[in-house]
Amino acid sequence: MEYYRCPIEDLWREVNRRKLGLPLRPRDELSEALASDDERRGSAATTVETVIQGGFVPLSINLGHTAEFGATVLANQLIDEKIIYWTMNTFFPTIQLFFESGRSCTIDGGQLPDARIGLDSALHFKLTDCAHEEDGRVTNSLLPPTHSGPGTGMAIKEAVIAQRTSIALQPIHPDDAKRWTELDRPHTRIATETHTVVGIRLRGMDRLAYIWAKVKNTPATKVWSNVRIAGLRNDVPVPNVWQPERPIKPGAEKTVVVKDSLITRDS
Template sequence: MIYYGIHPQYLAQELQRRNYTSYGRPDELSEALQRLDETGGSEATTVCTVAVTGTYRPVEAVQLLRPKAGSERQIGRVQMEMVKVTRPRMAFGPTFDTRLLVGESITHWTLNTFTPTLHLSYDSHLSCTIDGTALPSAVLGMDDMLRTRLTDISHEEDGRVYDSIIPALTSSPRKRRIDSRIRILEAEMATRTSVAVKQFPLGAPALGPTAMLVHEEHVVLGLRLEGMKGMGYIWARVEREDGVVVGQRTWGDVRAAGLVELEENVALPFFAKGVGRGEGSVVVEKEGRVSGRYWT
């Protein structure tokens, strides 16, 4: 995240929140926070994470945001959000209770290949999608602890397929994926408060700060897998944080959608000869002549 243009007082407060002493010019403080983001991942920008009790329903989550008093524009924005969450999204299916995932064993997963989603396949022949499409131009991400554990098994991320690092019980490339699996011990929905940088819109005074630091609340999905001591969370965030202005969202809500049984004729990736454990190969090129997000 880019912290240039923020008032030094708020940069110092953010460094102190992360248990660091603030010292230096504003540019040095901004660069220090950016380095902490790069080394600490999403945990560095997390203020707090609180588990949602009971079943998470997107409509109820939006209703909590309804202002008791405010401008017609604010109330209208919340009403529009309620229309969006009640609109059926057939591409990924209806929202289901995340606790149903407890006991399932993940055999393969696909992240951000064409859409901001995480598709999980289980050895019970069920599958589901962690949907982050509620926020336009979003990408899905994971806390480092969860990502480190999930990359032990075969997966596809951003158009590239990676083989499992777990030794296979068979030499068959088609069955190698089944030999590596990770069991889900806990699953929950949670609300997370994260740091976000908002740029002032064009027309703001030329002198003074050009951006502000805020705390933004969003919905995340947590999993604790075999081999993990704590919960790791899946979150959605805009791809380019430096283009977010005041009034727009940096962090998006995720949901668990479409828990269904896989069809027998569904094609799952397997690896050709010569691809070793932990290695990968490109299956989708995402080079773009204009925006860089063009798929071929």
């Protein structure tokens, strides 16, 4: 996130919360330190706390997405399912998990416009061992074909719904900014938002890691979007990335969806 337009009081408070050890530094240095910490630690840097809610279901649900992806299901229904493939953020702000049992589920984060699903780093690192599609690019499993058959999916050992409090950059209303001079008047503030996340612990992980959703462009009135588990079903086939005519080597990538504009300007 870009912190340069925040009040210096907010920057000091956030630097102290993260224990970065940068007291009484200029605004630019504090802003760069926070941005670097975001880059290095990801969602761990912006998380204030995460409180497990067990089988909690979000009170606010996008009914359009309920019709599209299915009704909300409880987290404990995913326990002991084995992930063999997943797709994320190709067309929608969702992550779809495909299981060895033949079932699949969609974790939907699209309550806010321009939201995107994200993963805590520990979960993302573990999931990349599996064949997957992310942002329109397919990556084959690092495991050789002889070790990627039945019985080798990544087992979900724990699944929960949680409420996470995260920092968010929100616009400052002009009336609230009048106490600053025009020269140093800030335009954004560091606030906190509470949002629903899905926690998963795979076999081999020592703790839960979380799936969350965040808008792409900040500052915004609402930055973090609630996520929910939806559409646990058995009628969606697993995408095939091992077509004989177009094989993908273990660990190799291939673009399947071009998300950027194909229109180029004449120079």
